[in-house]
Amino acid sequence: MSRRPFPIPPLSSRPLRAALCLVLFAASVPAQTPEADSVRYRLAPVLVTGTTATERETPVTFTDVGRGFLTQRYSMQDVPVLLAEQPSMISFSDGGNGVGYNFIFLRGFDQRRLSIMVNGVPQNDPEDHNVYWIDFPDLLASASSVQIQRGAGSAFYGPPAIGGSINIITNPFTPKPYTRLEAMAGFQEFGDSSRPLAMTMRKLSASFSSGLVNGNTMLYGRVAKVESDGYRIHSGITMGSYFFGALRIDGAMTTRLHLFGGPIEDQLVYTGLPKFVNGDRKLRRMNLSYWEFDSARTGYGYAAPRRPQETERFNQPHYELINDWAVSEHVRLHNTLFFYDSHGWFDYDASRADAATLRVDSTYGFAPSAGFANAIVRGGVDLVQWGWLSRTEWDHESGQLTVGGEYRYHHGSHWGQIRHAEGLPANFDPDYRFYQYDGIKHMASLYVTETYRADERTTVMLNVQYAFNEYSIANERFLGHSFSVPYHFINPRVGVNVNLDERWSAYASFGYTSREPRLRNLYAAEDAYFGATPAFEADTAGGSVRYDFTRPLAKPERLLNLEAGARFRSGSAMLNANLYWMEFSDELVKSGEVDVFGNPVYGNAPRTRHIGAEVEWGVRLLPWLTAQGNAALSSNTIVDFAAVDSLSGGTVYRTSLNGNPIAGFPDLLGNLRITAERQGASLSALVKYVGPFPTDNFANASNRNDAYTVVNLEALYTLPFGVGADLTVRGEVRNLFDRLYLQNGEGEAFFPAAERNYLIGLTLTL
Structure with missing residues (x-):
């Protein structure tokens, strides 16, 4: 978990100063007096971000998830679970039931290689590139749309999009006022116990919209509490959630202020289980901190249950200020400021660590103490991140020119404390930190995009991005390692879209993108107390180790991506089909090992290749009956890589x-998905098939996640009463046929999915 002191960073880097100057120049457009527009017109630009693709214009492979889908399908599951029915996407949940820590994969890439945004604001952790969806719980209740772009270089803010990008747009403001109350309960079947059905999930929420006040202001607020006991033992989570927003319209300018987030409390569950447990309804629910096979590899030789003290607390409020200004008929200026101020910790089992490992022996000035054992340690993080995203759009005679850029700053203070242990030294200070360091990152980029209309049917898109990222480690206690590693990237992309007629269009694009390694690929400083060392070239002459911090061992990933596709849309049907070829250099791939927290260990593969075909379709069979679906066929192959086998x-x-x-x-x-809708009632069935896939890169037949098919049912009925009021009743059955399947795995460790479970809910809108 890479999760602050808040010094304003010096602009010490010459490329960084230059980038900021260019962004300021691009934003300095002379003001002109705009013509008056309708409220409806002025609200529209607020929804658009610098990464939004448009059908029949943008040569990008993408899928839009609209407000209607979100309203009907979202209840309390996390974002990855809801989006997992989109093309080339799968998800899995540590706890098994889709609430808590969840992860998403797109085209074979984990979420670290995806650019995740909310209103265009990057959400990937700057140090480890991961996305912690639980930091903004219940956000989809305030979302108006989600756009998923597949392929490289499709996002110009945040980390480069290797596999693609996901942009969640929150626009909960409505012209008419309302108040909404919601209550939901989830019930889990347990085949291993005397309580065959138990309430394990709960959600209460309240929201309001002021409507349009004084012709220029809208207010929105939502608060919620989501609780889950989890499917696996001791995997519960409690999440508070809030979203407050204000929108003001001033002539041709709209300004939005958002505050969202929510504190979380959860029990740790991150270790996968051996494959043999899947068919046992008791063993598959175990939450272990460590295990080993027996000699026959058909049972446990050793298994350590996770201790009840292993818990986590975290809170990350998100502040956003978004301004859109139609400077003239042809020029628009968009600026976003954001700020995160985050604090949290997680307590975990360190019973395998002795006093020397946790730096409480005589080497560190402590009096010897016999019987040191059973430690629980706390890993803490205090984070600050802030940034400015800007872009200027100019509509000219032949198309549109966009110039934009960003500057973001991240400062994370990481530390470890001993919360409990037997045999601690006398007068031990509980605030003693056995590791501490600061992780710092400067991020800046500039981009230029030209969308050129060659004729009435053909659009050509040319864009290029310069990206600067600089990691630093500072103030490391005990070992004193300190370094800064800058990265400079040029990411170009070119594409063409041709509208063949009113229904058919085709596109092709070619892109090149690069991405820096994670900070822990350079140095896992939080693991240094048990042996992690900087991953840089080193000189050991004279018996001492001297690292060359200008020569990291982990290389940046570089990707060439070719996309080609066609789209069809009529009044009753749609079809999207595309092919892709993704050629990697130095892709960071799984080595087959995991770290102490169950995360995969990666190494650079000189060449890998991802190729595939995707199809997405939908058709209205009858006025009340629709069918839609998607399929993906792909090959994800190592072309050139030799993994370390032994020393x-x-x-x-x-x-x-x-x-x-x-x-x-x-x-x-x-x-x-088949959906029937009639007179306020809706019944929908989802069938999901996921083929088999390996869980390591060694072609080990036993390390393979088996194929599975799962069916979910969802029902809605809305009963109107009064003027503008209604009551919606919701029912869901997940894993209808009670399949026992594994969602994902890392090497020999797998993550079971929950057995059949149910959800009921009531939503009252006044």
């Missing part, structure tokens, strides 16, 4: 993985 006598032995499939994603997956 002996100073000799490194490697195993060639050439031709092996890349771990973590199926070659075949598909979704089918």
Whole structure:
């Protein structure tokens, strides 16, 4: 978990100063007096971000998830679970039931390689690139749309989009006022116990919209509480949630202020289980901190249950100020300021660590103490991140020119404390920190995009991005490692869209993008107390180690991406089909090992390849009956990579993985949804198929997640009463046929999905 002191950073980097100057120049457009517009017109630009693709214009492979889908399908599951029925996407949940820590994969890439945004604001953690969806719980209740772009270089803010990008747009403001109350309860079947059905999930929420006040102001607010006991033992979570927004219209300018987030409290569950547990309804629910096979590999030789004290607390408020200004008929200026101020910790089992490992022995000035054991340690993080995103759009005679950029700053203070242990030294200070360091990152980018209309049917898009990212480690206690590593990237992309007629269009694009490694790929400083060292070239002459911090071992990933597709849309049907080819250099792939927190360990593969075909379709069969679905066929292959197999006598032995499939994603997956709607009632069935896939890169037949098919049912009925008031009743059955399946895995460790479970809910709108 990479989760602050708040010094304003010096602009010490010459490229950084230059980037900021260019962004300021791009934003300095002479003001002109705008013509008066309708309220409806002025609200529209607020919804658009610098990464939004448009059908029949933008040569990008993308899927839009609209307000109607979100309203009907969202209840209390996290974002990855809801989006997992979109093309080339799968998800999994640590706790098994889709509430808590959830993860999403797109085209074989985990969420670290996706650019995740809310209103265009980056959400990937700057240090480890991960996305902590639980930091903004219940956000989809305030979302108006989600756009998923597949392919490289599709986002110009935040980390480069290797596999694609996901942009969640929150626009909960409505012209008419309302008050909404919501209550939901989830029930889980447990085949291992005397309580066959138990309430395990609860949600209460209240929201309001002021409507349009004084012709220029709208207010919105929502508060909620979501609780889940989890499917696995001791995997519960409690999440508070809030979203407050204000929108003001001043002539041709709209300004929005958002505050959203929510404190979380959860029990740790991050260790996968051996495959043999899947068919046992008791064993598959275990929450272990460590386990080993027996000699026959059909049972446990050793298993350590997770301790009840292993919990987490975290809170990350998000502040956004978004301004859109139609400077003239042809020029628009968009600026976003954001700020996160985050604090939290997680307590975890360190019973395998002795006093020397946790730096409480005589080496560190402590009196010797016998019987040190059973430690619980706390990993803490205090984070600050803020930034400015800006872009200027100019509509000219032949198209549109967009110039934009960003500057973001991140400062994370990481520390560890001993919360409990037997045999602690006398007069031990509970605030003593056995590790502490600061992770810092400067991020800046500039981009230029030209969308050129070659003729009435053809649009050509040309864009290029310059990205600057600089990692720093500072103030490391005990070891004193300190370094800064800058990265400079140029990411170009070109594409063309041709509208063949009123229904058919086709597109093709070619992009190149690069991304820096994670900070822990350079140095896992939080793990240094048990042996992690900087991953840089080193000189050991004279018996001491001297690191060359200008020469990191982990290389940036570089990707060439070719996309081609066609789209069809009529009044009753739609079809999108596309092919992609993604050629990697130095892709960071799973080595087959995991770290102490169950995360996969990565290494650079000189060459890997992802190719595939995707199809997405929908049709209205009858006025009240629709069918929609998607399918993806892909091949994700290591072309050139030799993994470290063993070390002996100073000799490194490697195993060639050439031709092996890349771990973590199926070659075949598909979704089918049938929906019937009539007179306020809706019944929908989702069938999801996920093919088998390896969980390591070594082509080990036993390390393979088996294929599964799961069926979910959803029902809605809305009963109107009074003027503008209604009551909606919701019912869901997930895993209708009670399949026992594994969602994902890391090497020999797998994550079981929950058994059949149910949800009922009431929503009252006044």
